[in-house]
Amino acid sequence: MREKKAMTQIDRRTEKLTTALRRAGVRITRQRAALLSVLAEAEDHPEAIELQRRAEAVVPGISLSTVYRTLTELEHQGVILRHQFEGTPARFEHSEARHHDHMIDVETGEVIEFANDRIEALQAEIAEAMGYEIVHHRLELYVRRKRAPGDPD
Amino acid sequence: MREKKAMTQIDRRTEKLTTALRRAGVRITRQRAALLSVLAEAEDHPEAIELQRRAEAVVPGISLSTVYRTLTELEHQGVILRHQFEGTPARFEHSEARHHDHMIDVETGEVIEFANDRIEALQAEIAEAMGYEIVHHRLELYVRRKRAPGDPD
DNA sequence: CTCTAGTTGCAAGTGATTTGCATTTGCCTT
DNA sequence: AAGGCAAATGCAAATCACTTGCAACTAGAG
Ligand SMILES: [Mn+2]
Ligand SMILES: [Mn+2]
Ligand SMILES: [Zn+2]
Ligand SMILES: [Zn+2]
Numbered sequence: 001m002r003e004k005k006a007m008t009q010i011d012r013r014t015e016k017l018t019t020a021l022r023r024a025g026v027r028i029t030r031q032r033a034a035l036l037s038v039l040a041e042a043e044d045h046p047e048a049i050e051l052q053r054r055a056e057a058v059v060p061g062i063s064l065s066t067v068y069r070t071l072t073e074l075e076h077q078g079v080i081l082r083h084q085f086e087g088t089p090a091r092f093e094h095s096e097a098r099h100h101d102h103m104i105d106v107e108t109g110e111v112i113e114f115a116n117d118r119i120e121a122l123q124a125e126i127a128e129a130m131g132y133e134i135v136h137h138r139l140e141l142y143v144r145r146k147r148a149p150g151d152p153d
Numbered sequence: 154m155r156e157k158k159a160m161t162q163i164d165r166r167t168e169k170l171t172t173a174l175r176r177a178g179v180r181i182t183r184q185r186a187a188l189l190s191v192l193a194e195a196e197d198h199p200e201a202i203e204l205q206r207r208a209e210a211v212v213p214g215i216s217l218s219t220v221y222r223t224l225t226e227l228e229h230q231g232v233i234l235r236h237q238f239e240g241t242p243a244r245f246e247h248s249e250a251r252h253h254d255h256m257i258d259v260e261t262g263e264v265i266e267f268a269n270d271r272i273e274a275l276q277a278e279i280a281e282a283m284g285y286e287i288v289h290h291r292l293e294l295y296v297r298r299k300r301a302p303g304d305p306d
Numbered sequence: 307c308t309c310t311a312g313t314t315g316c317a318a319g320t321g322a323t324t325t326g327c328a329t330t331t332g333c334c335t336t
Numbered sequence: 337a338a339g340g341c342a343a344a345t346g347c348a349a350a351t352c353a354c355t356t357g358c359a360a361c362t363a364g365a366g
Contacts, residue, residue: 027332063346089322105290114279123294124270132296135259139292141276143285180363216315242353
């Protein structure tokens with residue numbers, strides 16, 4: 001039942017994360033390998049504790065310290081992103097996808113991604129006009145689902 | 154030496170903050186009065202501890218808990234804003250000025266304000282297009298001063 | 307001036323994340 | 337295959353920025 005040929009997108013992501021760690025000269029331990037594939041598989045923006053839960057399926061005893069330590073290293077290598085949304089612990093995602101910003105539904109906590117080139121361009125212009133260049137930025141829209149006229153509660 | 158007529162801008166701001174607290178049904182204590190005028194006078198984005206330091210000029214023993222408690226109340230009344238920039242404790246400012254966003258010089262920590270209607274409009278459009286309305290948002294540009302060609306180090 | 311509910315300062319508690327340290331463990335070197 | 341050792345792990349304790357419990361105060365209505 002083991003596929004030999006098909007390298008899935010997730011495998012590729014896992015490899016990229018692994019490579020980043022090797023490049024940093026760190027060892028690929030069981031716990032790290034588990035965490036890397038959990039990150040590669042994630043479609044959402046999980047917190048450290050949730051990543052630990054998911055990794056425990058493979059490495060039962062993995063500690064939260066190890067999760068945090070590895071996340072910090074991966075962040076330094078630039079292969080994952082750490083987001084600090086309002087009112088929650090930090091959330092993480094791999095940085096494979098191209099840049100995007102986030103909307104957070106204040107009612108449900110759901111995180112929705114979006115990208116807009118005009119906004120990105122405007123930001124750069126503004127900074128430029130004031131004599132600065134952007135190192136990085138953070139744009140978060142805290143939103144509420146809009147009721148269409150005549151919608152039920 | 155006491156001016157009777159001239160109500161300065163700062164006096165007006167202090168009054169607005171005071172009114173907000175009274176409206177909330179809370180008492181104007183010595184410590185609160187001090188904090189309110191410190192906030193009204195502030196031209197920058199001070200942290201709670203810095204506000205405490207400034208208030209101590211008037212009320213020597215004012216505790217940090219009281220500062221935090223009052224700041225939280227003022228925030229709930231909508232007369233001050235709490236900003237959570239990366240890597241620092243929360244910073245505060247009165248909300249007299251119209252809406253603006255912030256650039257943070259990653260080298261110096263300096264906070265620079267800016268406002269751009271096109272960005273604001275675009276944000277609203279994006280949310281709208283996805284069926285949401287914006288409750289509030291957060292746009293922070295982490296920047297570095299740009300070296301003009303031929304500038305000294 | 308009195309009375310009392312709101313407020314204060316202080317100490318202790320929280321929640322997320324980091325760190326110290328003794329014990330394992332990857333993995334390069336024989 | 338075995339050895340050696342720096343790096344990594346797990347656990348407990350520490351940190352940081354606030355928040356909260358509580359007994360002693362005090363603003364301010366009557
Ligand atoms: Mn995302
Ligand atoms: Mn500002
Ligand atoms: Zn962006
Ligand atoms: Zn804005």
